[in-house]
Amino acid sequence: MKHVLVTWHHSDGVTGSQCVLPTRIMPEPTTDPFQEPTSTITRKPHRCNLHLEDVMIGLNRWPVDFSKPFAIFRECLKSKPGEEPVRYKFPTVQKPEDDST
Numbered sequence: 693m694k695h696v697l698v699t700w701h702h703s704d705g706v707t708g709s710q711c712v713l714p715t716r717i718m719p720e721p722t723t724d725p726f727q728e729p730t731s732t733i734t735r736k737p738h739r740c741n742l743h744l745e746d747v748m749i750g751l752n753r754w755p756v757d758f759s760k761p762f763a764i765f766r767e768c769l770k771s772k773p774g775e776e777p778v779r780y781k782f783p784t785v786q787k788p789e790d791d792s793t
Contacts, residue, residue, distance in 0.1 A: 739776055740768040746780045757782060 738744075743765040750757040761780040768776045 739773060740765060742779055743768045743776070746782075749782065750780075753782070 743761070746761040747758065747765050750761040764777050764780050771777065
């Protein structure tokens with residue numbers, strides 16, 4: 693590994709230099725990390741993504757309905773491809789009738 697000469701200049705006019713051994717040299721990034729990848733590889737979503745979405749929906753409902761969708765999601769993760777369980781069906785909430793008219 694090569695030694696690197698490091699030079700510094702202070703605002704009070706003092707200049708110094710020192711020969712040091714770099715501990716780590718980071719390569720310059722070649723692309724913007726937030727830019728879309730340019731590869732042509734397409735990724736398929738995980739086979740249990742919809743079951744995970746059901747868990748998230750259950751967490752955002754009132755009253756919270758989390759345990760049943762999570763159990764089905766866990767079942768899906770343990771299942772073999774093609775043998776995934778049926779998605780959880782959330783109970784429909786009926787609005788109370790308004791008798792104020």
